[in-house]
Amino acid sequence: MNDPHLWWYVTRASAVLAWVIMTAAVLWGIVLSTRVFRGADNPAWLQDLHRYLGGTALVLTLIHMVSLVLDPWLAMPIDQLLIPLIAEYRPLPVALGIVAFYVLAAVQVTSLVKNRLPRRLWKAVHYLSYVAVLAVAVHGAFAGTDAGAAWYQAVATVVVTATVLALIVRIIMARRRPTSAPVPAVAPTGTVPSLSEANPGDPLAVTRMRIVGKHPVADGIVRLRLARVDGRPIEPWYAGAHITLRLPVGIERQYSLCSDPADRGHIDIAVLRAEPTGLGSTYLHDVAGLGDELDVIGPRNHFPLEAAHEYLFIAGGIGITPIRAMIEALPPSRSWRLVYLGRTRSEMAFARELEQRYGDRVRVIAGDERAQRLDVAAEIGATDADVYACGSSGLLDDVVAATPVERCHVERFVAIDRAAGTERAPVTVITRRTGVRVDVPAEQSILTALQHAGVPVATSCGTGVCGTCETRVLAGTPQHLDSVMADADKDEIGVFYPCVSRATSPELVLDL
Structure with missing residues (x-):
């Protein structure tokens, strides 16, 4: 192990591999952001x-640094590998390598806690990856002992060229105007500008969009196509996402996206007329027309499509909307089946289209065509596929009861009443950023108490189903009473929904 030749080979091999793999990681990130590789596999796998x-690049970089210390010929002190500009050997190129290491570590750490960070901070850290690639290129050119070798120059040329070309593609894709759904020349109904410009990519930002398409897709269901008023591409989103519409009648409503996530020229929603209380759906069916502008919040996603070898989709009625987007997002080679249930075939949006496109993969069960009810437990028990379901509460209850928790993914349109039989205790809420202490009595929601205390918290449905009021928990034990996602997932990412949820601890510290 003390053979200097061994460590020399380890040092150079780990350095070159780390450089190549780090560049590949950056290129893959560009691929994800531009979505030019859609169809290779599903988003989670990518x-x-x-x-x-x-x-892997970070691990190889650590091996490279350790080998520099253990190499008896070099025997670099540890401090010279960790502190920039103090190295005796070519201090500036070595310093650039150290900076690149820290950037790579920061990117990796923020990736692990992505859901706990503000999106703008996460994106800013990841943009530093481009700086790391440049720094490593200079480091390798002036600090490496193989810089003059033909093989090294070939590797460097390929890596640098690929990075430059990828950046050019990224810039072109970012500036490209949508072509699949051009905004028609219709006079705008208002002069409200896009409100998302100050913080693009923020899932709570408000974007001004125009209705560019509207047509029925089933009895009582209309599909609306929305495009940005400013003509820019839609922010990247993934299957299972939903948006919140702020309607001129003074209400907000959530709708799942049912279009292809790869098409950034527009987004589609399908709206079921909800009688007799459906004020939002009545407006969208009877009043809203082509050219009308709406404020759109999102997309947000609490029903993401995760990597799996096989999928069983179960949709009930209008629950087909997020499922359709998931099917669109999967590559042709992925194994999946859809069971689509409805009261009558005429009321089942996209049923004919799905049958024609996908054949035997799609099984439509209409109540007016068969009296026998689907045996959900038998359907799920016959496969080991991951189950994704959206529909009525009764259907989802059956799915949850029949599916192992690790394979069960559901989205509810109506919140479950989880507070029944639950003892509501008073709690003191502390906002970390503002230092406000709010005593919340048992009969009052945490969200209401915070708002009365002047602490702003975004909200929409108020029933624990849309996820708009998602808040990070820094200390204390939340009592989850919402229906947004599985409790274990909320605890894993450290969030809760104060519109309905409470706490089992006497104090709760929130990132507000």
Whole structure:
């Protein structure tokens, strides 16, 4: 192990591999952001590969640094490998390598806690990856002992060229105007500008959009196509996402996106007329027309499509909307089946289209065509596929009861009453950023108490189903009473929904 030749080879091999894999991770990140690789596999798999590449590059960089210390010929002191500009050997190129290491570590750490960070901070850290690639290129050119070798120059040329070309593609894709759904020349109904410009990509930002398409897709269901008023592409979103519409009648309503996530020229929603209380759906069906502008919040996603070898989709009625987007997002080679239930075939949006496009993969069960009810437990028990379901509360209850928790993914349109039989205790809420202490009595929601105390918290449905009021928990134990996602997932990312949820601890510290 003390053979200097061994450590020399380890040092150079780990350095070159770390450089190549780090560049591959950056290129893969560009691929994800531009979505030019859609169809290779589903989004979760693509993101996992991106993270694995970044993690591997970080590990190889650590091996490279350790080998520099253990190499008896070099025997570099540890402090010279950790503190920039103090190295005796070519201090500036070495310093650039150290900076690149810290950037790579920061990117990897923020990836692991992505859901706990503000999106703008996460994006800013990840943009530093471009700086790391440049720094490593200079480091390798002036600090490496193989810089003059033909093989090294070939590797450097390929890596640098690929990075430059990828950046050019990224810039072109970012500036490209949508072509699939051009906004028609209709006079705008208002002069409200886009409100999302100050913070693009923020899932709570408000974007001004125009209705560019409207047509029925089933009895009582209309599909609306929305495009940005400013003509820019829609922010990237993933299957399972939903938006919140702020309607001129003074209400907000949530609708799942049912279009292809790869098409950034527009987004589609399907709206079921809800009688007799459906004020929002009545407006969208009877009043809203082509050219009308609406404020759109999102997209947000609490029903993401995760990587799996096989999928069983179960949709009930209008619950087909997020499922349709998931099917669109999957590559043709992915194994999946859809069971689509409805009261009558005429009321089942996209049923004919799905049957024609996908054949035997789609099974439509209309109540007016068969009296026998679907045996949900038998359907799920016959497969080991991951189950994704959206529909009525009764259907989802059956799905949850029949599916192992690790394979069960559901989205509810109506919140479950989880507070029944639950003892509501008073709690003191502390906002970390403002230092406000709010004593919340048992009969009052945490959200209401915060708002009365002047602490702003975004909200929409107020029933624990839309996820708009998602808040990070820094200390204390939340009592989850919402229906947004599984409790274990909320605890894993450290969030809760104060519109309905409470706490089992006497104090709750929130990131507000």
